Amino acid sequence: MAYLDILNLQKSFGANRVVRDFSLPIDKGEFVSLLGPSGCGKTTVLRMVAGFETPDEGAIRIEGRDVVPLRPNQRNIGMVFQSYALFPNLTVAGNVGFGLKVAGVAGAETRARVAEMLELIGLPEMGGRYPFQLSGGQQQRVALARALAPRPRVLLLDEPLSALDAKVRVRLRGEIREIQRRLGITTIFVTHDQEEALSISDRVVVMNGGVADQVGTPFAIYNQPATPFVAGFVGALTPIEATVVDPRAGTVSSGGMVMHLGRALPMAAGTVVPIALRPESVRLGREAGREIVLPATARAVEFMGSVIRIRAEAGGQSFLLDTFNRADAPPPQPGEPVEISFSGRDVIVIGG
Amino acid sequence: MTRPAAWVALVLGLLYFVIPLWGMAEFSLRMRRGVYSLDAYGSVLANPEFQRTFGFSVLMAVVTILVGVLLVVPTAYWVRLRMPRLRPVVEFITLLPLVIPAIVIAFGYIRLYNTGSWLPLTGTAGGANVLLLMGYTMLALPYMYRAVDTGLASVDVRTLTEASQSLGAGWGTILGRVILPNVVVAVLSGAFLTFAIVIGEFTFAALLDRPAFGPFMQRVGEDSAYEPSALAVIAFAITWACMGLIGLVTRTQKHTRAGA
Ligand SMILES: Nc1ncnc2c1ncn2[C@@H]1O[C@H](COP(=O)(O)OP(=O)(O)OP(=O)(O)O)[C@@H](O)[C@H]1O
Ligand SMILES: [Mg+2]
Numbered sequence: 001m002a003y004l005d006i007l008n009l010q011k012s013f014g015a016n017r018v019v020r021d022f023s024l025p026i027d028k029g030e031f032v033s034l035l036g037p038s039g040c041g042k043t044t045v046l047r048m049v050a051g052f053e054t055p056d057e058g059a060i061r062i063e064g065r066d067v068v069p070l071r072p073n074q075r076n077i078g079m080v081f082q083s084y085a086l087f088p089n090l091t092v093a094g095n096v097g098f099g100l101k102v103a104g105v106a107g108a109e110t111r112a113r114v115a116e117m118l119e120l121i122g123l124p125e126m127g128g129r130y131p132f133q134l135s136g137g138q139q140q141r142v143a144l145a146r147a148l149a150p151r152p153r154v155l156l157l158d159e160p161l162s163a164l165d166a167k168v169r170v171r172l173r174g175e176i177r178e179i180q181r182r183l184g185i186t187t188i189f190v191t192h193d194q195e196e197a198l199s200i201s202d203r204v205v206v207m208n209g210g211v212a213d214q215v216g217t218p219f220a221i222y223n224q225p226a227t228p229f230v231a232g233f234v235g236a237l238t239p240i241e242a243t244v245v246d247p248r249a250g251t252v253s254s255g256g257m258v259m260h261l262g263r264a265l266p267m268a269a270g271t272v273v274p275i276a277l278r279p280e281s282v283r284l285g286r287e288a289g290r291e292i293v294l295p296a297t298a299r300a301v302e303f304m305g306s307v308i309r310i311r312a313e314a315g316g317q318s319f320l321l322d323t324f325n326r327a328d329a330p331p332p333q334p335g336e337p338v339e340i341s342f343s344g345r346d347v348i349v350i351g352g
Numbered sequence: 353m354t355r356p357a358a359w360v361a362l363v364l365g366l367l368y369f370v371i372p373l374w375g376m377a378e379f380s381l382r383m384r385r386g387v388y389s390l391d392a393y394g395s396v397l398a399n400p401e402f403q404r405t406f407g408f409s410v411l412m413a414v415v416t417i418l419v420g421v422l423l424v425v426p427t428a429y430w431v432r433l434r435m436p437r438l439r440p441v442v443e444f445i446t447l448l449p450l451v452i453p454a455i456v457i458a459f460g461y462i463r464l465y466n467t468g469s470w471l472p473l474t475g476t477a478g479g480a481n482v483l484l485l486m487g488y489t490m491l492a493l494p495y496m497y498r499a500v501d502t503g504l505a506s507v508d509v510r511t512l513t514e515a516s517q518s519l520g521a522g523w524g525t526i527l528g529r530v531i532l533p534n535v536v537v538a539v540l541s542g543a544f545l546t547f548a549i550v551i552g553e554f555t556f557a558a559l560l561d562r563p564a565f566g567p568f569m570q571r572v573g574e575d576s577a578y579e580p581s582a583l584a585v586i587a588f589a590i591t592w593a594c595m596g597l598i599g600l601v602t603r604t605q606k607h608t609r610a611g612a
Contacts, residue, residue: 052514072517079518085511089533098529099519143515150519 001064003028003186004049004154009058011044011210018044020210022058029184031177033197036207037233042190045207046156049188051075062153078147078185080157084139086131092118092142093127099150117145120179137168144176148183155180155187161196173200194234198222206230223348228274231350236309237276238319244271252347255315259292259344274350279309281346282321284332290341294319298332312340373588380581392582401568402583409557409565412481413550416488417543420496423489425539428500429531432509439501446497449490454555457487462559480560487556492546499545503538504531540601544594552587 002025011019019041026032034042047053049060051072059066067075086095093114100110118124121141131139140160147155160176161169177200180187191197197204198218206214206221206229214226225231232239242254247269250261254275267273286293296314307322308331319340323331332338383391396402431442449457461483465473473479509531516526532539557564569587573580 050514050518052517072514073520073522075518076520077518079515081511081515083508083511085508085515087512087515087530087534088507089530089536098516098521102516102520102525146515146519 002026002061003030003063004188005059005061005064006045006049007059007061009045009048009060010056011041011048011053012056018210019048019055022210022212024205024212024215026186026188028186031180031187031189031200031202033189033191033201033204034207035191035194035197035204035234038192040207041210042192042207043158044210046158046188046190049154050077050079050156076150076153078150078152078155080140080143080147080155080160082159082162084131084136084143084163086139086143086146088131090130091127092123092129092131092134095131095142096127096145096149098146103150113149117149120148120182121145122175135168136164137172140164140172141175144179148179148185153186155185156190157187158190159192160189161191161193169196176200198234204234206233208233222278225276225348226351228350231274231276231348235278236320237278237348238282238317239274239276240317242273242275244269244273251344255317257292257294257315259347261347261349262345265349276348276350277319277342277346278348279320279322282319282340282342284310284321284323285339286341290343292344293339293341296338296340298334298336298338300334301331303331310338312338314340376581377585380578380585383578392578393586396572396579396582396586399572405563405565405568406551408563409551409553412484412488412564413547415485416492416550417546419485419489420492420542420546421539424493424496424500424542425532425535426527428497428504429509429527432501432504433513443497443501446493450494454487454491454553455559457490458556458559461487474560480562484556484560484562484564487560488546488550488553491549491553491556492542495545495549496542499538499542500535503535507531507534537602541598544598548591548594551590 004026006022006024006026009019009022010017022041022045024032034045036042044053048055051067051070051074055068058068060068062075087098090098093111096117097110097114100113105113114127115124118127121144123138123141123145126134126138126142131142134142140163144157144160157176161173164172173196176189189197189201198221201218203215204218204221205212208227208229214221214230216224216226221230221234225234228239231237240254242252242259244265244267245251245253245258247265247267250263250265252259252261252265252273252275259275265273283290294314296312296319298310298312299318300311302309302311303325306325308325310321310323310331312319312321321340380392381388381390383389383395427442431439462474465471465479465483467475473483512530512534513526516530521530551565552569553564554566554570556562558567558570565587569580569583572583
């Protein structure tokens with residue numbers, strides 16, 4: 001049985017149905033991200049787990065026990081907020097020790113635990129400082145230590161990195177994951193940044209309009225998107241509309257071009273299926289093993305450093321493709337004729 | 353307005369306040385013929401009735417502040433947290449004491465709680481003190497509420513509350529250890545204003561016949577010449593000290609709260 005079991009949650013604000021039939025079993029020690037666009041209900045799900053909102057229907061079980069009737073301060077769930085929410089009147093040590101003090105833990109034990117937590121977040125010398133004397137990244141680390149100090153059963157983080165600048169964000173997400181692994185704490189992490197979700201999670205839940213569109217490992221979410229929304233939201237791709245030619249042989253056609261996917265399809269011949277190509281599956285020029293070669297015209301070239309993203313147009317269809325930067329091979333200019341190639345085996349069948 | 357005109361207006365305004373004050377202070381020093389002296393002050397301070405009434409009013413002020421804080425901080429907090437749409441209504445209610453004369457309220461109290469009523473508070477000194485406390489708390493309400501509410505505006509009440517709750521804190525802990533410490537500057541400025549109001553208050557004290565400082569000042573004014581001026585200067589000094597303390601507290605506390 002799952003350690004944290006979210007079952008059929010429903011939540012409306014007035015006539016606005018914000019969360020619909022949301023279920024998610026989470027194993028002990030698992031790191032799960034809720035990913036989705038603004039307003040899709042991520043925070044609302046998290047707040048229901050924390051106890052700040054009451055679900056209209058459904059259950060939230062921790063170790064088999066429904067926590068919905070419990071008040072937030074009875075749930076023993078740690079929470080980290082986007083705005084840090086440190087107590088401005090308390091020192092770092094006071095903040096980290098707050099939960100222990102509330103629980104009536106003895107002074108000496110609290111001090112030891114606070115020191116341990118500050119060591120864990122890499123700020124052992126900062127106990128005497130006030131929150132305003134810390135950088136944003138340090139404040140968020142203190143907030144993490146504060147949430148972890150009372151040994152919560154579950155850790156919830158609501159866009160904890162959104163207020164930080166890009167470099168700190170990447171470093172801190174690695175640290176959060178590292179600390180989470182070391183403590184083995186069951187964690188739900190909310191973000192609207194797909195790279196963040198894919199890079200640190202055991203599993204990702206892609207939410208859309210209050211519904212969990214897909215739950216899966218980052219690899220599965222990226223490579224086998226269950227819906228057009230997931231395909232479009234996670235990563236960049238070229239959507240193509242194709243018609244199934246021979247489902248058993250796995251052939252589809254689009255605009256006169258026939259692709260052999262190398263796997264059987266569950267649809268009947270003649271069905272229109274949404275397929276897509278990730279930019280990294282499409283190459284500039286010919287390459288062995290990429291049997292489909294199309295003459296195209298470069299339309300836009302985006303130099304991103306190690307990778308160059310090119311938009312090329314072939315037969316009225318535009319393709320995104322990524323190539324690695326090479327100092328001796330400058331990218332094509334917009335308007336230049338190019339050849340692109342890909343393999344039918346790399347084609348993603350959305351929902352298939 | 354042009355710059356010189358603004359200066360002229362400022363100076364005129366200052367003179368308007370300063371000349372009577374100056375005249376009063378100067379007069380209070382002239383008790384001894386021909387030389388300036390603090391005789392009037394000595395006489396006032398040595399008056400046992402001064403000590404008694406002043407002590408009474410200070411005590412009333414302290415209790416008023418305590419009651420005010422206990423009433424206003426949780427109310428303002430709750431309104432901000434759970435009933436933000438009611439904020440204008442509550443604010444309006446707290447402003448009512450500014451438009452309802454104290455004398456009306458005092459008569460209301462006396463009618464409601466007289467010796468023949470269901471709760472004869474005016475019959476005993478203790479009961480009358482309770483009524484006085486109620487009156488003072490009400491007089492202080494607009495200042496206290498505004499101060500605390502402004503203080504609450506500068507902290508993220510909702511998120512701090514949720515952070516405390518997720519750490520296991522109940523309402524008492526949240527109010528006492530999180531909310532109150534973060535609005536302590538605001539509470540203090542409200543407290544000093546309350547102190548100044550209570551020390552100089554006359555209407556309630558006189559109508560409820562309490563031995564407070566306000567009525568004492570008035571009696572002294574009837575009986576003697578120099579002492580009333582000395583008393584007025586003392587009262588002014590107390591008020592100004594309160595104002596100064598507000599400024600001081602606000603300034604010294606600022607650095608521990610920046611970036612909240
Ligand atoms: N207390 C509330 N009262 C009314 N509507 C609310 C309330 N809280 C959230 N909503 C609405 O519910 C929807 C989902 O909100 P939620 O905060 O869960 O989204 P989110 O996925 O966290 O978005 P974001 O990425 O912007 O934080 C939104 O349309 C929001 O306006
Ligand atoms: Mg949100």
